[in-house]
Amino acid sequence: MTAGRPGTGGADAGFTKSEMMIVAAARELAGQRVCFVGVGLPNIAVNLAKRTVAPEMELVYEAGVFGARPARLPLSIGDPTIVTGATAVTSMWELFAYYLQGGLIDVGFLGAAQIDRFGNINTTVIGDYTRPKTRLPGSGGACEIAINARQIFVIMRQSARSFVDRIDFRTSPGNLGGAEKSERIRREQGWLGRGPSVVVTDLGIWHFDETGEMRLDFLHPGATLDEVRATLGWAPHVSASLAPTPAPTEEELRLIRDELDPEGMYTK
């Protein structure tokens, strides 16, 4: 069944690193009530969670949908399948103003091109803003999601180019220069969001410690600490109780492979 899928999670793991990442991200959503779904990997992770650990979770799409029940996994986050059978469709003004800025979103689930140890995110440019080496998509809704969603989850593949000591552009604020500064500024400026709480990668699961820095709490099956360090622009905090991420279950893999991503768009 997994024959030909590259980047397996281990010699005979029977699943790919991307599948492990998506499964791990989905599980983090257990118990969450309202999730704002970002484009790309968040989209498949959230849809997997809805089918497994968080069936009651309300899916909010920035396109203006609350309570979506997509019958298939949309390629884009705007798609007719997120509308049919949804609870409510609103203008984007109302979605951003009343739902997001109004404080109804528990988790904003984002992807990123670059992230630093404090969870600050760049999705704008690599290189100088005016003469960029790579022009990335930009904020979309990420900047206001990072500020107004009660907490932020991030899903992205780890690499030395993406997990960097200094991001080239701060599109969406995370824990700024550390927990203390972040908490002070958020309080003073009245942000609703507490900031990033989880970063799930293809190698492990990071939460944020009391200094506001990422801390590696789980290592995916087949991944090593050396691999983690080689794909990181800083010396990582590693939990004293670092644990292995439980491997994907048969059912999780079936949902990804048969229902959500039969063409392997996300899991290649």
Place this chain on the structure above:
Amino acid sequence: MTAGRPGTGGADAGFTKSEMMIVAAARELAGQRVCFVGVGLPNIAVNLAKRTVAPEMELVYEAGVFGARPARLPLSIGDPTIVTGATAVTSMWELFAYYLQGGLIDVGFLGAAQIDRFGNINTTVIGDYTRPKTRLPGSGGACEIAINARQIFVIMRQSARSFVDRIDFRTSPGNLGGAEKSERIRREQGWLGRGPSVVVTDLGIWHFDETGEMRLDFLHPGATLDEVRATLGWAPHVSASLAPTPAPTEEELRLIRDELDPEGMYTK
């Protein structure tokens, strides 16, 4: 047919002063495209115009209706008959923000409790604001209509208590202290509205002259200049070419009596 209707326009006029007022107000709407309908007398005048001189005119109700086609005259300006068969129903936010403040309203049609020679309007209190002799309804939408509708029509009965030298409270601005000041302030502050252009009363029709003051241009059948002066708190400008208002036609009276106001709520 008119037996028992008080306040007739003349000995044998066959119509009341209120009917003349409503008919005269309706006729002023000829050629207007989009009219914002106020509560009370404006409501019947605009609905008469829609059935006579301005069949193409779009009726906007602040309750959130564009292109209303009321099958009957509503008592309130919010009524199910203004919705059924309308072109569009919007939230009041959108009605006030996009339609009115956005500049789509040609005529705002208001009533008033007090008005001064410059068309400034009071619908808030008689007497002192904090200890009023009479507490009136207040602005409703009138203040923003006066500022944002391209021009303002007013309909109200004349009396020494209502047409006053100094209004007790300026709810909705007219020509302020005169045309010059009004034009300067409107330009500087970017108002879309040019201000009041017509005041129709039970005695005549007033337009505004180059000084920004009301000028009596038409005198209704049966009304006299003495009567006008006796119901006015200032010495009026009277047009050199003052003309009699043409009496209501049979059809206008039929529409008012049989269709719009069979119970005589507005025309008593």
Place this chain on the structure above:
Amino acid sequence: MSGSKVASMRDAIATLVCDGDTVAIEGFTHLISFAAGHEIIRQRRRDLVLARMTPDLIYDQMVAAGVARRLIFSWLGNPGVGGLNAIRRVTEGADASLELEEYSHFGMVARYTAGAANLPFMPLRSYFESDLPRVNPLIRPIASPYGDGTVYAVPPLKPDVTVIHAQRADAAGNTQVWGLLGCQKEAAFAARRVIVVVEELVDEAVIRADPNRTIVPGIVVDAVVVEPWGAHPSYVQGRYDRDNRFYRDWDPISRDPAATDAWLREWVYDLDGRAAYAEKLGQERLDSLRPSGSAPSGAVDYGEYR
């Protein structure tokens, strides 16, 4: 999805409306929850701050019953009939005892919108050269950061409780309305607690068949009260007409304090809820308020996408 929020009006008001609360029963002429207002009177709440664009008869009755200490509003009248006489009695002359906080319609709408959007203020082009900012210091000028002049701002209004009436909702509180929408969506999103009163409780599938019709999602709703005729003498598009006779009849009643008290006794205190009220109105009166015919919207197709 979520558990049922269906409650009796008695329980909803008992649980969600406290003495001293800021309460907004919204609905612009359409869908005014008289049922909730009467239950608040019946439960003898006190010191409420009552917010409503148009206080209408329901707040006239509530003020007459002594529940309110302050009114936040933009138009204080009985449309097409006259004044609100109970409110006038406590706002005119030397005995004025009800506090008034006054805006224009757009100002009130903008306040709810700022509340719903969690903004510290909302700018609007009103109040220029009006006396309203002079008597209400919460209406304040604000300069554009683009150097192109000054407009006015109003602060957010965040009621402790907003009550809205609707044609239908499901048990989770997902609510659909057609006809006049007023400022109910904004007032509901702005509120800490929301009570939705409906003519009809429907299955979730009815809501999900037409998601563009939903004005308030269940996530902001605390209680769903099923109360047919709950808006009378206001109206429900497609269900019953505005009872203009009642609006006219209220004028002489409300001019007389004793008659007002007697009315409250007969139609509020002595009844245990809206079903009794509708029964007391009588079938003939109710039937006279039915629409003269039907005017179906037609259906649209959202399409199935698997």
Place this chain on the structure above:
Amino acid sequence: MSGSKVASMRDAIATLVCDGDTVAIEGFTHLISFAAGHEIIRQRRRDLVLARMTPDLIYDQMVAAGVARRLIFSWLGNPGVGGLNAIRRVTEGADASLELEEYSHFGMVARYTAGAANLPFMPLRSYFESDLPRVNPLIRPIASPYGDGTVYAVPPLKPDVTVIHAQRADAAGNTQVWGLLGCQKEAAFAARRVIVVVEELVDEAVIRADPNRTIVPGIVVDAVVVEPWGAHPSYVQGRYDRDNRFYRDWDPISRDPAATDAWLREWVYDLDGRAAYAEKLGQERLDSLRPSGSAPSGAVDYGEYR
């Protein structure tokens, strides 16, 4: 009511879109008027300022065809596939020739809303501690007049022309949409001129049967263009699906300037309009995009009130 505004796409673009105009073809993933974009390319407009939250493939094609001098946007990608390669070519490295003016989604929505509402600015809670205000001086801090802190403001966006696609409109331009609404209402009200492109022209009575479904009134519309399949490869709720294959296929085409030019020649310049485009796509492709079934909204009753 008003006279018919029905026009051909060719005439609508020829009359209403001028060189140098700020043009917004709006529609968030849903209802993107590729037909209008292609006609603008075909008529070789130049120096346009193109505004769109998500430039998407249509602006990638228009930029490749040389119509644009500046882009106002908030998310620049091919969703789920990758980048917009033609735009990247003129925005990366030392040769960057396309001017960029960049916001977040909410910033763009707020700009259109301020434009529609004729406000000098719209406040929002975004951009705190982001680098975006540093690179876009039009995003400015503004203090609350109530002394409770500072938020950011964006200026109004008032396009010379807004183009929206819809399921249906009448000849006067009264337009109804279901499914995702994006920011089309705001973008249309904000614009000086509006072109509505529809799948179906309907009688005024269809619109008036369900007034709550109307998103744009004819009074702001200058031309109604009837253009079935006019949104392909975007989609129309209930009519046809998003053509994800097209979105994927565009990636390799757009990476190669020669292939991009060849595509524009074959699918835009050499065709005289959308009917020819749909015919060239072929019946099989079109049929594959039909919904897998129907999902009717159900009807509601507005009631007749005489």
